[in-house]
Amino acid sequence: MNELKTRETIEIIADGTVTTPRGFTAGGIHVGVRDDWSKLDVGLLVSEQLCTAAATYTRNKLMAAPLLITQKHLANGTARAVVANSGCANAATGDQGVTNAMTMASAAGAALGISPDDVVVASTGVIGTQLPMDRVEPGIGRVALTQQGGIDFAVSIMTTDTVPKYMAVRHGDWTIGAVCKGVGMIHPNMATMLCFMTTDANVNGTFLQDALRQAVDVSFNMVDIDSDTSTNDMALVLANGMAGGSEIDAAHPDAEPFQRSLTLLCTAMARKMVHDAEGGTKLIEATVTGAASPGDARLAARAIVSSIGVKTAVYGQDPNWGRPLAAVGNSGAAFDLAKSRLSLVHPNGTEVTLFAAGSPLDYDYSAARTSLAPQDVFLRVDLGLGDGEATAWGSDLTEEFVRLNSVYTT
């Protein structure tokens, strides 16, 4: 009952963004990192007040220069601004790259009259090339910051994304806003997942970091587009406390709705990224229940949405039960075919069970095909071994994906 009540009190603001919470302004500008003159390529986001900050970073050991600087600037747990660019990832750029990332922070600090140490730096785009600092550095100072600027900021970090991605959620007095970009890689780029969130809630730093970690673990970390992790991935949340109220920590009554709101927002952003996956036509949502442990459920769910066999079968609307089950069998999760059950769920609620108790069923083939027709495809696997549950999301694999990822540009 309590849970239901909480769910009801979280309001989704579909056109909300990082400037929806109190005290945040943002903007974007074209400085010429990218050739396309019409595309914003540098963005700035700032809070009126110093924020509690939390972040998670790529697990790829090849970590880009801006992330190294950001880690340093967030070591004290606070920040006030984000400076970001698209078109160049500033990754694999050596010492010059680190210097350039520091210069971006300094330029933002100078423009905003704040310490460079309070500036988060992020880059996304081509790796192995240096930023055109002669354009980036003066450009940062020319960004017009407004309360409507969250969407321009979202546009400024887009690379191969076809739409800007943003949303906000509200609970009681506080709001959390988000922008993100994905998704899929394209020559000569490795696409980056960037997600920036802002809130006017008054949040304790330790709790904020824990909450972000939990939210990212069940959202961005459960997404598979092309099984590669970028050098530049980052999720950040800035909390400026301007909504007032007592500090939210793990014992606070708002701890649960805050965690739920953050998770909801990250999950929605993750789904937006998958929907916009390059060369993808469908979102595959795999939910695993009955796993021996939560970790096993995560392994199994991720294995399903990462399987090339599953991705191609879903693209072809082929109810091939062997592929998701083989993916689970390979995942490392405890697995007993005789206890496993696989079904497809149509968004209208119709469920077709393809496999149960060790054998394929004589299912309705036409209904199974129909459940694979929508843009969102739902696979359910119950492993019959325990209480572990997890959900993962992936894109399908198409000829267009191969074409986009194999053509070279001169």
Next chain:
Amino acid sequence: MNELKTRETIEIIADGTVTTPRGFTAGGIHVGVRDDWSKLDVGLLVSEQLCTAAATYTRNKLMAAPLLITQKHLANGTARAVVANSGCANAATGDQGVTNAMTMASAAGAALGISPDDVVVASTGVIGTQLPMDRVEPGIGRVALTQQGGIDFAVSIMTTDTVPKYMAVRHGDWTIGAVCKGVGMIHPNMATMLCFMTTDANVNGTFLQDALRQAVDVSFNMVDIDSDTSTNDMALVLANGMAGGSEIDAAHPDAEPFQRSLTLLCTAMARKMVHDAEGGTKLIEATVTGAASPGDARLAARAIVSSIGVKTAVYGQDPNWGRPLAAVGNSGAAFDLAKSRLSLVHPNGTEVTLFAAGSPLDYDYSAARTSLAPQDVFLRVDLGLGDGEATAWGSDLTEEFVRLNSVYTT
């Protein structure tokens, strides 16, 4: 010098097969597991004398019925025959499937006048359907066994393979022959890797199992086609000792050439499978050196050939250095970009280094493209951290692969 001499004394018999060693006969027949009447679908392989036997099996927890029976029959370390079929994997078939696998062994035992316990059973093809035992059981007794039958046996286990795969190697008095089938999965099948090897060498059982494990670890276990492991994978070696000589164990002078011969044969078979990968146009060979450990080298090499980004870039002949390095960064292997080096090697020996000491080099783009043109593409990564080395093989990823794996059959 000793190594060089050994290498020179291993003779490759390109048209050799499992009936090349003394005392082995084989054959194949069409019984109607598959609809195509012209395709052999049941095969039999037998030794005049009882053999020392060693096997490795799929690591997929979904293990097919014939493998369960084979494990039981090989528990005593000996066998005399193999009965195999294509067209039906006898996987996910419950108790009936286990009964059918036992019946295949019994029918082979009856036909050959040997104990069913000395018969290895293997199946490959569609999963989730029962074998047509009314055709399979009598068919087994009708297989004509000849000393030239090794190729028919190789044909009888083909599924989506386009060519039968076989080879033999000889050293001194003994010979090892092999047949295998792959490769890639296609609806509604999950393709299986089967490799059967025979030798007339007199080999100690424990040494044979160790030698097979070592050979498989650096060959079949380093292959990636579609990142899925079949339910039916098996590699088997039968040694009947008919070449005479003292028993080869780890301390025997022939231990080293035997290990080398087995590894050479398994590697050649693995490469044949990749060359025949469905929808693939190229073999990608990734060699990692300088890893912190041999395990790290394996992780890194496998990650490169499994990466969708690498597979599509190689297909497009795109010298995209970011993708293999990002794959290594994600592999779990210790990695320091500043110490890493990546090059492409043309089969003619020309090497183009794309990346070294933390930065992309100003390489000859045309030469790099040229090195990606041949059917066999060689990537070399040195991690600069230690002595760990490994090689892995994978296929590229093409629009045709997606088409083959997404179309459904009615």
